[in-house]
Amino acid sequence: METRIFLPGQLQEAGRLIRSGGLVAFPTETVYGLGGNAFLHDSARAIYAAKGRPSDNPLIVHIPSLDRMSQVCGGVDPVSQILAEALWPGPLTLILPKSPSIPGSVTGGLATVGVRIPDDPTAMELLRFADVPVAAPSANTSGRPSPTAFWMVQRDLSGRIDGIVKGPDTRIGLESTILRVDQGSVFILRPGAIGIEQIRQVLDEAGMSAIPLYSPMEGTAEHPEGTDAAHHQVPGSRYRHYSPSIRVRRFSDGASLTALLQDELNENPDLRFAILTTQRFSTLPLDGQSQRVVVYADLDHYARQLYKDMVQLESEDYQLIILHYPSSTVFSPQEGGIRSALQDRIRRACGDE
Structure with missing residues (x-):
């Protein structure tokens, strides 16, 4: 397969390619993502194949604005809504009930879906041109360090995907925080640049200081369903990740x-x-x-x-x-x-x- 390189002025073509079922890697503020049409079962299957990723490892879906959440989610609880309004666009993924329009292949067979709005102008423009929710795990071979520069995507996936958007190195360099509101509490399932103190500040300002907030990396309690159940919801947690070959x-x-x-x-x-x-x-x-x-x-x-x-x-x-x-x-x-x-x-x- 020939992998096309898209420059910033060619994002409309890249968006059309995603919408029609192709796979295009693109920069976000966290890491480069490998984007496919989240409405299409075949796009999800192609993402798993290109990455060599286990098909029970869920994909995060990217949208350009809050008014697109209904395309992806079956409902949004009040706490998640407040966090989304305060912290999006940004490096935060919310685990929410999935819409029937999102195939189970995108979510690893789960009834929930991870959703975020990225804080990167190239990513946002591409998402608007694609005009569909975009499933986008990191644009690398599964298990390896996530790509934070264009050359890393080329090195890993050239010849295996349809296109790569040539953008700058990513601004943060680590994957998004993943969070779920469950049983009246807020659980950080994967730490990222948005930490427990920022989330607590948003809840306090919204008059929700009584809501329990947990993060195992901060020494607090784990998810009530147990570590295995929580990890099943979270990209990058069930299998070895972020490792070079040495x-x-x-x-x-x-x-x-x-x-x-x-x-x-x-x-x-x-x-x-x-x-x-x-x-x-x-x-x-x-x-x-x-x-x-x-x-x-x-x-x-x-x-x-x-x-x-x-x-x-x-x-x-x-x-x-x-x-x-x-x-x-x-x-x-x-x-x-x-x-x-x-x-x-x-x-x-x-x-x-």
Whole structure:
């Protein structure tokens, strides 16, 4: 299959292609998505085939405006409506009852559907031109780091999909927060840039401060139906995700990094490894040849670069990537969301559940 490259001025053609059943990758503020017509069973099947994604792993549906929710959802509870009005467009996915017009192949056979409005001008224009809800998981081979740059999509899916919109690198770099309102409580099922404090602030301002708000990554309770049931609702949770083909380990401070390095170098003195961190270290045993340290300015920078740098290091034949696990709890509400999301993605990249 020839994969066409669409420039920003060709989004109308890209939208028509999606509407007619084709698959087009496009940038959002989080990661690049692989878009198909969410009304078409065959489009969903094609997405799963192109990604090598298990068909019981639900897809997130993207819409351009709140007035399109009725095309996708069978109903919206008052709490979800308030959160949507306050936080959309943005990196938040709401789990809602699905409309009969959305085939079960899009939702992994579930009666619910994940929905969001992206906060990216290219994505929004494409969605308006497509004029249908667009099912769009990350535009990568299933399980690998999500693409946050055009070249990453090309590397993974060129020749397997109909088109790619050539846009800038994504602004956030990590997938959206996924949230469900259930049994009178709000549950964060996957952490993202919108964190628990931002969601609590919206509820407080709406006079809903009494509503319980839970997030396992923030040390609060899990979904009442249990971890397995919650994970079944959430893209990127039931299977290993966000992992390059090389080994990934993590550390939380200088002492744990030193111990990890001693371990690894005792095993293989010629190990080719890279450290990705927000901290500077002056006493690392580095020879400058087979080892690299990448220091990010802050957590936002870390999030934007994480997937790109993992894939780049993989392509340069590094054998091990060592990731700084940001364990400090002193962050602003925005940084708190990024911190939890980074923790989640790092754990999964390392194979830790």
